[in-house]
Structures are given as C-alpha cells and as structure tokens.
Amino acid sequence: MSEPPSYPSIDPTTFDLVVVGTGLPESMIAAAASASGKSVLHLDQNKFYGSHFSSLPILELTSFFNSNSTPLPPSSSSTSATSSDDYSVVNLAIRPLYLDVEISSFSTQLLDEHSNKFNLDVSGPRLLFCADSSIDLLIKSGASQYVEFKSIDASFVGDESGKLWSVPDTRAAIFKDKSLSLMEKNRLMRFFKLVQVHMAAASDRDEGNENQEEGKESEISEEDLESPFVEFLTKMKLPSKIKSIILYAIAMADYDQDNKEQCKDLLKTKDGIARLALYQSSIGRLTNAPGAFIYPIYGQGELPQAFCRRAAVKGCIYVLRMPVTSLLLEKSSGVYKGIRLASGQDIFSQKLVLDPSLTVPSPSASPLDSFHESFQFLCMRDVKQKVARGICIMRSSLKPDISNFLVVYPPQSLYPEQITSIRALQISGNSAVCPRGMFVLYLSALSDDAHQGKKSLNAAMNALFTCPDSVNLESSCADQNENAELKPTLLWSALYIQELATGQFDSISFTPMPDGNLDYGDVLDSAMKLFQKMYPNEEFFPDTVEHDDGLSLEET
Template sequence: MTTETIPPYPPIEPSHFDLIVIGTGLPSSIISAAASTAAKSVLHLDSNSFYGSHFSSLPLHDVTSFLTTSSSDHDDVTDDVIFRQIYSDVEIKCYDESVNECSRKFSLDVSGPRVLFCADECVNLLLRSGGNQYVEFKNIDASFVAGESGELVSVPDSKSAVFKDRTLKFSEKNQLNSFFKMVQGHLSGEMRIEDEDLESSFVTFLDKMKLPPKIKSIILYAIAMVDYDQDAGDSCKNILKTKDGIDRLALYHSSVGRFPTALGALLYPLYGQGELPQAFCRRAAVKGCLYVLRMPVISVLLNEDGGTYKGVKLVSGQEITSDKLVMDPSITITSSPVNPPSEDVSKVFKVGGVSGKVARGICITKSSLKPNISSCLVIYPPRSLYPDQATSVRVLQLGSNIAVCPSGMFVVYFSALCDDALEGKKSLHAAIDSLFSVHTLDTADSSSTDLADSAEAKDRAEVKPTLLWSALYIQDLIEGSMGPVVTTPTPDGNFNYNDLIGSTSKLFQKLYPDDEFFPETINTDPSDKLDDDSDLLES
C-alpha cells in the first residue's frame, strides 16, 4: 500500500512497526523488501513525491532543483533531522531551448552512468526476490574504448566478436583469444594460474603474458572496468590483483549470452535506473510494507534511558515508534528539541563520513556517437584524454528505444572518480570536448570569406553530435554505517551494483542476523531459470 500525503496529513496506523525506513534509495528499498519478506512490519517514508532518492530517474526540469536544493521540502528550525547536500559544483547549461519544451519526455538518472551485467548480483537479486516482475531491460548495443590516438576501438566480448573485429590485427586476435582461453581454463579447473601470479597485480600478469598495450587497455578498462591507472606503479591508488581481475573477466564473459535475446554483456532498465528501487518497493508493498510519500521526519525519539532509539516524529505531529530505524545517507541528526538535553543523539546516530568523490555528467544530443547505434558504452582509460588523467572516464549513451528521451535525441552519461571538483570537472570536460560539438550562431554574421575559410572546420564539427544540454556535478561518496541505527550508502563510483548489493546485504544481516536475505524460494528449479531470466528483457 502506498499513500501520497497532501496536508492536512492523515494519521498512520498502526503506530508501532518492527522497522522504519527513511528514504527510498536503492539500498533502503532492498532492505524494506528483504525485511517485509522476513515477515517484519515495515513503514517506509520519503519526504519526496517520487521514489528513488539519489538513485532516481527524473524529468529534465526536476534534475536542476534536485541537484541544487536539499532533499527535503520541509524546513523547520525545530527539526533535528537535517538533510545534507551530497552534490556540489553543479554546472548546468542549455544550448537549445527545444529540450525544455519536452522536459517530461526525459527520464534522467542522477546516479549515472550505470548498467547491470547479465550475470551480476543485482540481476540475481531481482530474480531471487521477485522484483524482476516489475522492471524490464534492454541490451546495450556496443562497447568502445579510446585508443592511443583518441579513436574509438570496439570491445570484442566473445570469441566470434574477436574474429569479426576489423580494428584488431590477426596477431592481436590470436593473443586475445589465447588469453581468454587460458582464463576459461583456469575457471573450469582444466588448468591453473600459479598462486604467485594470482596475488600479483593484474597489469603485471598481463605484461607477463606479453599482451600489447591495446589488448591490455581493453582487458583492464573496458572489461575489468578498472578506475585507476594500473601502469602508475606505487602511485596507483587501487591496484587490481590478478585473482580479482580474473573474477571480473568471468563476470563479463558469463554475462554474454545469458539471455537468448541479449547480444552483449550489459543491460539497462527501461525508463531509467530509478525503476530498480521502485521494483523493490513494489515487492515490499506486496509483502505488507506501508509506503508514505511527501512525509518528512522532523525529529527522532530516544527512550528515557537517553541512549537507545525509540521512534520518529513526523511533520504531521504524529509520533511513530519502531524497534529499528534505517536512514538515507543524506540525513544527519542534531541535538533533539523533543528529547532531554542529557540525551546524546550522536551515540545513537552514527553518520557516515565522505570517503571520496565522483564527477558525474548528463548530456543531451541530437545524434548518436556512432551511426546506427542507439545505446553504447565508451571508456576513456587513464591518460587517454590528457597526460595527467588519473582515472577512467565512463560514458554511456542511451536512445529513445529505452524510453529515457524523445525520439531523435540521445542521453549521454559521464562519470570519473576524483579527489576534488577541479580534477573531476577537467576529466569530464575533456571527454565532452572529444565527443561533442556545441552549436553556436557566431558564423551567422560572418563575411562570405570567413564562411569559406571555416567550411572545412564546420564539416568536421558536424561529424560530432551536437550538444543541446548538459549538467555536470560532483557527488560525495558516503558509505553505509551500522550503529544502533543503520545508514545506507550513496551511489558509489562503480559501473554496476555488485558492491552496493554486497554492502546492503551486510547491513540487513546486522539488522536481522537470524533472517535470510531473500531466501531461495523463487526459481529454485534450474530447468525453469532460463525461462524466468528471459522475462527480464523486453522483446
């Protein structure tokens, strides 16, 4: 059941629950669904009028206000529940007003770019929980990685794709296939990579296999999805070990061909990533969870002992108690005006600190990055855009066939891990400049001579898609925390949800150590699983 409240606020019944969850982000929604599946009574609240929080998909005109204002529409000086802004350095530009005329036809992810691998933990969780009944997917058509001279090289994801690839030399195709065969042999047990190699850095192992730079780049940054420059030695912030690299290759290759109607390894949900938290919310509602939108929590309540959580006070004035509480990562708690001064709320509410930053970008264009390709992934490895580029830049283009934009337009997402806004924005701007041209009217008043001189440059510029609108911003990375009250994590800097699903599972197990995280009661017959899996994809 879901209630969208409009003041005056109706009372919520009952007045006590096993669990209260504030915010409908993906981790919070998964926890709600898991707790409801475990027969817990759950009240799920959100001050917004939409589901998803920092994992939502929004119309164009809503993106600006979401990134630049607090997550809560309610502002009261008596509140002890404060919403901190996790976005900064927001830079929004409109180059063509026509995009604003069809704002409602856009469904833009605030946590993009992000995909699902066909065989990853998020897909498995959707199947196990039954959430797959509420979301459909489309396959990503192609993947590319930027070469040494800036050209986009196709990423071959199977043996047949390797042989069909026209950008690889015959010797490179043999080397890549031999490497894939060795990895598959290790995974199947037919052969074994030495333990010493498994514990070494993956880039060292690739060098040992005498793989050329182009092949190394494809494996490291476009298949294993590594962020930091692996050739930087000790200065690299996160060196990938061979055993972890092998696992990432295994995920990629097990994803290729898992679904009969999917050509590649990557999936994207119809209507945007915001469909994922909604799918888990719907599953939770089926299991009895009560949802109330537009309902801010203004205070938290402690027991008389002053050291344990009791409940929450809503903007309506009603007090609701619960045994446990889960909060959105953008929520912070100050000293409570409804609790005695002796009560130290900091002992109860442990707020996660900022562990890093990720630069994100959303662009709208008039044409595809590649002719006849609607959706595609582009990877710019470290140092491919400029010499001191420290991390990979990931680019994901989506078209109207995925129902995220009007026909004839494309949405392109960017992301790059960074230490600060200056570094992050530099990476995104370099990628945007490499891919797009910006339409201006400067030549309208030029002389015929100027136009003739610029004709060749104009022709070159028109090869690139024209940029219509862009939003660049920096997002804080906040990890989940487990005190007497649970705080869920923000969207991370990864390309898929595997780490996020893992951390959410751990938070649930700490909340309910005696309950299983979505017991295996669905799709237990292996002979039925392929049919159930295929239902994830829109034909």
Template sequence: MAEQDASIEPSSFDLIVVGTGLPESIIAAAASAAGKSVLHLDHHSFYGAHFSSLPLRDLLPFLRSNSPTTTTTTIEDNNSDSNNGTDYVALPLKPRSLYTHIEEHQLVSDDDLPLLLGASREFYLDLSGPRACFCADAAVDLMLKSGASHHIDFKSVEATFMYSSGENKLVSVPDSRSAIFKDRSLSLLHKNQLMRFFKLVQDHCQASGADDDGNGNGNGNGNDRRISDEDLESPFVDFLNKHRLPPNIKSIILYAIAMADYDQDTAELPKNVVKTKRGIERLALYHSSVGRFVNAQGALIYPIYGQGELPQAFCRCAAVKGALYVLRMPVTDVLIEKESNVYKGVKLKSGQEIFSNRLVMGPTFTLPPPSVSSSISELQKESSESVGLGMVKEQVARGVCIIRGSINADISNLLVVFPPHSLHPEQISTVRALQLSSNVHVCPSGLFVLYLSTICEDASRGKESLHAAMKTLLTHPSERDESTVTKQNVDTEEKTKPTLLWSAMYVQELTEIEGPQDSLDAISRCPVPDGSLDYRNMLESTMKLFHNVCPGEDIFPEREAVEEPDL
C-alpha cells in the same frame, strides 16, 4: 500507500525505513519477505531518492536544493512539555545534500529551448549515471530471486568502445570469440594472444568451479589449470605483462572489461590496485554476461524508463508483502529513551510518533550522536553539531548531456571508456560515458542522453576530464554554424559527431558510512551512490546491512525456479 496527512496505523513496526533509494528499497523488500512489518517513508513525492530518474525541469532544482528543512525540536529538561511526559527525547534529524560544483549549459537557441523544455516530461534523467547492469551480475540475480524482475523491463547496451588516444578514435571492445576475429582493429597476432589469454581465464574458472562443487579439492587435474595463488594476489597489470599482452589489449582488459577506476601502471594506493583475482572475476562476469539473455547484444543491460525503475520495482515487491508506504512525509526527529539511550522510534512532520525495533536511513540523513549525554542541553548541542555524513573518501564528477545524433550512427545504446591519460596527461582515473536513446524511453525520439562520470579527489580535475570527454565525442551548435569554407576543412569523422544541446555537471561526495555505534546500533544508514558503472559494490554493502538489520534471515528465501525472461 497511506495519505500524507492521515494518521499511520499501526503505530509500531519491526522496521522503519527512511528514504526510497535503491539500498533502502532492497532492504524494505527483503525484510518484508522475511515476515517483518515495515514502514517505508520518504519526504519526496517520488521514489528513488538519489537513485531516481527525473524529468528535465526537475533535475537541476533537485541538485541545487538543500535537503528539505526539517523541524528542529527544542530539547529541554525532562519535565518539558515537548517530551509529553514520556521517557524519551527527540533528537532532530538533519539532512544534507550530496552535490557540489553544479553547473548547467544551455546550448540550444532561444527558439529551440522552449521545445526542449516542453518535452521535459519525456526525459527520465538519472541522478547517479552512468550506470547499467551486467547480464550475469548479482543485481540481476537478486531481481529474479525477489520477483522485482516482474516490475521492470530492460534493453541491451549494444556495444562498448574504448577511446584510443594514439589513433584518436573509438575502438570496439571484443566481447566474444567471433567478435575478436571480426575486429579489424586487431592484428592476427593480437587476436591469437587475446584468445589464448581468454582461454587461460576460462580454464581457471572451470577448474575453480570443479574445486568448489562439494567434492573437496577437485580431481587434481582442475588444480593444474588454475592460476597460482601468488599470481592471483599480484597486481592484475603485472599478470597481463607476464603474458606479454600488448598495450592496447592490456588497456581494453583493464579499463573496458575489468572496469579499473585508476591508472594501474602508476597506482600507489592499495585500494586503487586491481589484483589479479579481482580482474579474473571481472573477466568471467563480462564473458558470462554475453549471451545470457537472447535479446541482449552485449554484456550490459539498462532499465527502460531509467534506473529509477529499480528502487520502484523493489518497493512494489515490499508492498505486495505488506510494507506500508507514505511519500511526502518528512521524519523530523529520532526518539531515544532517556535512561538507556536506546533507539525507540521516529517523529513525523505530522507530529505523529511511530515506534520500531530498527531504523534504516538514506545516506544523506545524519545520525544522532553515538552516545547520549545526561544533560539535555549538551545533547541538543551535540545533535546539532554531529551533522557529518561520515569520512569523505573521494568524489565522483558526473555529467548529463542531451545530444542530437548518435556517437555511432548504427548503434543506439552504447558505452565509451576513456582510459587514464587518454584525454590529457593529468587524467589519472577512467572516464565512462553511456549513451542512451529513445528506445529505452529516457528521451524524445531523435535525441539521445549521454551520461559521464569519473572518480576524482579534486572537483576541478574531475570536471576537466568530463569536459575533455565531451569535446572528444560531441560538437557544439556554434561549431555546426561555421562558414561553409570552414566546414570543408573538417574531416568526415568530425562532421558526424553528435551536437550537444544541453548539459549539466556536478560533483557528488563518496562517503564511508560508519557502522552502528554503542546504544544506537538499532540505527543504520545506507551507502551513497558510488562511482561504479554497475551495482555490485552497492549490493555488497546492502547485503551486509540487511544481515545486520535482520540477523539470521536469508535475503529473499529461495522461491520456485523462475525461467529467465527475454529482454
């Protein structure tokens, strides 16, 4: 990695990447593997940007701070010394924060707080949690294919639970045939219904695989086992109703396995409706994830030391292939050719100008105006006004909690899903809560980290749902300190709830990134962290972006077969 104050050599690259978030890091690694010369810059002193894992002391300052102030270059006439007699102009690159409605609650005593903060460096707190990988999803395949798996280790998320508001308890999500029959919360009738449905999905997937094996349309027998195209295009909830699955089974399939974000019984917008095709794919992914790795007890795995290890792993892959890394180096301006309005390069805070064919930026950097005016004064005004990230579609409310004790005394790492309306009548979207322990090295021994999130259009409603989930799962220290008489009136389940010691809550914008425009099609921006539990949607966007940046190139060309490692 180059020194911050050193001159970067060479001064011309095929690709410059600004920001070390996960999408940016994947693109840098893939471009390097394709033989491109890559310069990867970040104004932070750490890797990961908005996908990073931070110590406790650093989390709130990162959230509260605006993006670092960049040097605003004054753009004058063509003969100005600021352009050094060159044939291009410098457009100021302006960052913008993703986060709003930030709050912090310190619930430990004044005596305990220094101990908690003293262990700050033992915490690795994810900025965009909760997030995990399905064992069989594309993100894991990409890590194996790229070699990033050599730089990162995982632990199993041992179990998934769903909150049943009717029973006011957590019920386990069966992830295998044996788990279904061992589940005491399901009647024998419901177990048989669930097994038949899973068998239907399995037969469909096998038949679809036979049709896609290069032998045309299969042998006909496979097609007979496939779910009809009409059903595949119907809402998944209608398909489940068609098979007369009871409400509790439907809820488990829709929200804890297919991971639907919104209430599927009342979803009005097409984008919120999970179609049967998508639901079947998610069921297949879930079940193929169970048992893929010998030491993984469930369908999900989580990186040791936090999700910030993922971008670092891809950055290491890029560095091995020759990419140059410089941290603590802000990019202040984007250089545009005066006559053609074509992207030329960037200007660094150090004053050095670096040139490249393409530029990829993190999601919080604003693009220069899509068309450059012949008037420099108008160009300066347009650049200063075009500071939007794109259209804000939705928001995701996120929470981070430090707790004493586990939600389930026998399990260290687990996922809890709260279906829509299970916490309060106005809850229209799913709330997910991921508990992690010290065995993944994200907190000191004896403590746990709990991440929560929910998609929302209104920040206050989103935070209301998170608070309700926290109240359901946790107790406050004040509740523990009640009189003995009061404690005797609390049931056993309530007594075993973990104690909340510290929490932070914030709302992150989810924006729709606009594609390249006009003469600035050499500049691209990466997606923001989304509201999903896994990385699949982000990865799909990143793949499309890579093929735009490196047309005709394969992302991480096939290497020799690599044995899948144990966790």
C-alpha cells in the same frame, strides 16, 4: 501566505522497521524485511520513488539537485501527541551531497517542448551485468516482474581525438576487429582461453570433482593470483593496447594500474580474473541480450520502484512527501525509540534505516551530551572521495546506427594527468529515457576534488561533442544529418560532484550513496550486510514459488 502542507495520519504507529528514503538499497531492505514477515513503514520526503537512484524529468532533476546541494537547518517539529517525558527529541538536518552543480541549456525551446519526456538517471552511468548477482536477486525476490530491460549494443574504448575503438570481448569480435594485428588477436584469444580453463578448473575443484590435481595444473598459480593484474598481463606478453582494454573496458578498473604511487585501488590478478569471468559469462546469457550488459527501460529509477512494489505486495506501507524531522531517544539510555514526522506524529520502531542525506547537525547541539559516541556515529560520516557525474542530451548518436552503448576512457587517454577511468553510457529513445530521435549520455569519473572531476568530464565531452552554438544550433544539427562524421552538438548538460558517503550499521543505520562503479554489485552487498546485521537469523529474500524464472527484455 502559503498554506502549510497537509499530512496524512499513519496507522498503526509502531513497526518492526522504519525505512526513510526510497533509494535502491533502502528499497531492497524494505522488500526483504517485508518478505520475512516484518511490519515495515517506508517513507520519502520526495514526491517520487528512487531518491539518489531515481530517474527524473529535467525540471524535477534540477529541483532535486538544488534541494540536495545546500545544507538545510534542522526542522522544528510540531508538538508530539505523545508525552515526551520518556525520551529526548533530536532534530535531523539534510546534508549537501551534490556539489558544484552546473546545468547548461543550449536549445531552450526544443527542451521546453519535451522536458517531461525525459527520465534522467541521478547516478548514472550504471548497468547490470547479465550474469551478476543483481540479476539473480531480481528474479529471486520477484521484483523482475515489475521492470523490463533493453540490451546494450556494444562497448568501445575512446581516445582524445574522438575515435571510438570496439572492445574485442568475444571470439567473433576479436577476428572481426581490423585494428588488431594477427599477433595481437592470437595473444588475446590465448589469454581468454586461459581465463576460461582456470575458472572451469577452479569450479570443478570447488564442486569436489575428480582429477583435481590435473585441473590444478591448468589453473593460474597462487603466486600470480596474488600479484597485481597489470603485472600478470605483462607476463602474458600482451601489448599495452590489449592490456588497457582488459584492465579498463572489461575488468572495469578505476585507477591507473601502471602508476603504483597514485593508484588507490591496485587490482589483484584474482580479482581481475573474476571480473573477466563475470564479463564473459554475461555475454549471451539472456535472450535478446547478445552483449554483457542490460539497462532498465524508463531508466534505473525503475529498479527501486520494482522492489517497492514487491514490498507493498507483502504489506509494506508507503508514504511519500513525508519528511522525517527528528529522532526519538530514550532519556535514560540514549537508545533509539522512534522518529517524529513533519506532521508532528511520532512513529515507533525497533529498527531504523536512514537515507544518507540525513544527519544530526552536531553532538554539541544535541540535548544528549552524555551520549557523545552515539552522535559521533550520526555526524561523522564524511568521505573524502567523490564521483564526478555528467548528463548530456543530444539529437544524434555518437555512433551511426548504434543506439545504446558504453564508452570507456582509460587513464591518460585524454590528457596526461588523467589518473582514473572515465565511463560514458549512451542511451537512446528506444529505452524510453528521452523522446525518439534524441539521446542521453551519462558520464562518471572518480575524483578527489571538484576541479579534478570536472576536468575529467569536460575532457571527455570535448572529445565527443561539438561545442554548442546556440545561435546556429538548428542548422548545425541539420548539417550533422548530412555528414555522419561530425560530432553531435550538445543540447543540454548537467555536471555535478557527488559525495561518496558510505553505509553504517547500528540500531540507526545509514545506506550508502551511489558508488562510482558501473554495476550494482557493491550496492547489493551493502544492502545485504545491513539486512543481516539487523536480522541475523533471516534470509535476504527467502525462496518462494511466486516469482518468474527470468527477466523481460525487449527485442533490440
């Protein structure tokens, strides 16, 4: 019979804020609250940092999916050391947020030798634009001191044949692109110039510079800005191939913009122009990063850890391997009072932020039937939309002589019923996510159900990989080295469907699950809104003189 786990006692027992889960939004909030002088206790039931934003070795990743794909019953907490006469205890449960997990290994011996040398992202693919607000926050908060980055070498658009076409995102790239005709190059250059002039004129007007009317003549009209972006691109007489590149590989649209009936997020021109401006301003912004994107060395799990380290410097207390079993609510009012830990200890705080996997089983099962509305908030957090994710390991690059790059499959590029973009990010061993000589590919696609999501991922994998043959795997890999045109052979893969639970803000707040976006913009926005809801008079990371002026990037 196994011994029950031994839990440390936490002292003090009262805090301004308790944060449960060390995902990226939770870690940002804990660091921001600590920087504002709040007393913060940061807990995680896992033995590692990052929660749903972590980067894990193969066995730990498998275990994480297993523990988060099956509903767990409420934990029965130990008797509290504090009298419970003044409050009611409401047990918490783990809700399954990963569905249809499918893990396949085609080279058991090879991966067994290196399984601990992988840092696989739970919520990939994900990158940082070099000019977006996440970079500014890393620098402002001081978290940039604890993480290094690698530049992403290139971006491509893929098709069903396995062909990868370069994204012409700069003047030099446009003129070097042999797949574009001279007319297409000229029209694309004119369009990029229009975007630059529009953004410059709008910026001048916002700053109150003179010649506002002259600048306004160079801007895109208000009518066009409110129109669908796809219609504006057509109005600019851009060919369908160029429109597809702009919409899905630069503006990062998710849904088929030409299919208004099925498009759940029709991109307006003003939003498309803003995304293009972000993309173009990101190119070459950082030293040693000639492209638009960067990626954390050791995986995206380094980002929440960087904020956790920053929070610890400011006095935040961290306790891993510590499940939270229950909420403590005042009997008279139902107001949140504290939490009960797996150790049986009660911790009290003014505010509570919970990992999105925690929930209350049902209002009817609670001892507080009179506070039904409060429990609706805690229970009814289902979101129909999902994101299909995949992780693939191979021993050769999809593109010879290129290590780290992004591939986008626009809607209908792989099969007629494909209604969303599929994104694939290849990361090599030079980013310390896998052994040297190996490569990791992350895939994602928004979906309404598991079948649709898996179909999208499998279509991309069929275009990119040779079907694995476990018997002749070693010889097929050797053949690839002799013939670079052959597709890589898959060594290991994990396909799964992730629920897209959204964040909710109250005295008890929930952070969101990782979204389907490529960047961290919405994650940051959600963390900021939650923090401002809790502390409306506090700045989200006040300016200090302690932080560095930039990021650390390795030479490519």
